[in-house]
Amino acid sequence: GENVEQHPSTLSVQEGDSAVIKCTYSDSASNYFPWYKQELGKRPQLIIDIRSNVGEKKDQRIAVTLNKTAKHFSLHITETQPEDSAVYFCAASDPQAGTALIFGKGTTLSVSS
Amino acid sequence: DAGVIQSPRHEVTEMGQEVTLRCKPISGHNSLFWYRQTMMRGLELLIYFNNNVPIDDSGMPEDRFSAKMPNASFSTLKIQPSEPRDSAVYFCASSFFRPTGGNQPQHFGDGTRLSIL
Numbered sequence: 001g002e003n004v005e006q007h008p009s010t011l012s013v014q015e016g017d018s019a020v021i022k023c024t025y026s027d028s029a030s031n032y033f034p035w036y037k038q039e040l041g042k043r044p045q046l047i048i049d050i051r052s053n054v055g056e057k058k059d060q061r062i063a064v065t066l067n068k069t070a071k072h073f074s075l076h077i078t079e080t081q082p083e084d085s086a087v088y089f090c091a092a093s094d095p096q097a098g099t100a101l102i103f104g105k106g107t108t109l110s111v112s113s
Numbered sequence: 114d115a116g117v118i119q120s121p122r123h124e125v126t127e128m129g130q131e132v133t134l135r136c137k138p139i140s141g142h143n144s145l146f147w148y149r150q151t152m153m154r155g156l157e158l159l160i161y162f163n164n165n166v167p168i169d170d171s172g173m174p175e176d177r178f179s180a181k182m183p184n185a186s187f188s189t190l191k192i193q194p195s196e197p198r199d200s201a202v203y204f205c206a207s208s209f210f211r212p213t214g215g216n217q218p219q220h221f222g223d224g225t226r227l228s229i230l
Contacts, residue, residue, distance in 0.1 A: 034218055043204060043221040044156070089156060100146050100169065101219060103156040 002027040006104025023090035024072040030092040117222035131193040138207030148204040
């Protein structure tokens with residue numbers, strides 16, 4: 001089955017710096033890759049997703065890139081702000097097979113002002 | 114849109130008791146997922162349903178865990194008997210699945226924080 005590895009497990013940056021979180025997946029059939037942000041005590045919330053027919057997607061300060069050949073995808077946050085501090089999860093799935101999301105272990109991002 | 118609704122938000126009970134968690138998916142969604150979140154194991158998929166039919170329950174830890182979806186707007190996750198190691202946050206999520214178009218994003222409920230003493 002699908003396995004998703006996420007790195008780093010913790011990331012500390014200064015306000016205004018960029019943050020990059022990387023994930024690799026094992027199942028080449030996977031073609032849907034969402035990212036979720038979870039604040040302390042809250043539910044995971046979708047922040048951006050990408051499908052395998054595109055290599056990059058951007059939404060304001062966040063972007064996701066996908067390399068299908070290498071089976072890895074990354075989340076990029078520019079001009080980080082203290083409110084970006086949270087746990088970020090990547091996930092992968094093969095929707096055509098009706099499979100659910102397989103999540104990475106999460107990255108705790110801390111943005112200090 | 115009310116979002117995914119879970120109840121109760123918090124549950125504290127003694128080991129050996131039966132626990133029932135409830136979930137109402139977003140109207141129109143046809144896929145429902147139950148996850149368990151702990152510090153040690155992260156977000157684990159327990160079971161999911163498409164069109165009220167269980168598709169994959171390989172994540173259900175033991176026979177003490179069971180899940181049902183009697184209709185498109187309601188699902189339950191039951192633990193009987195409960196044990197202290199079942200303490201975790203249990204999330205329900207829903208999405209719209211199209212065989213020809215693939216999954217749309219999953220939306221999570223606020224979770225049930227379960228503590229077994």
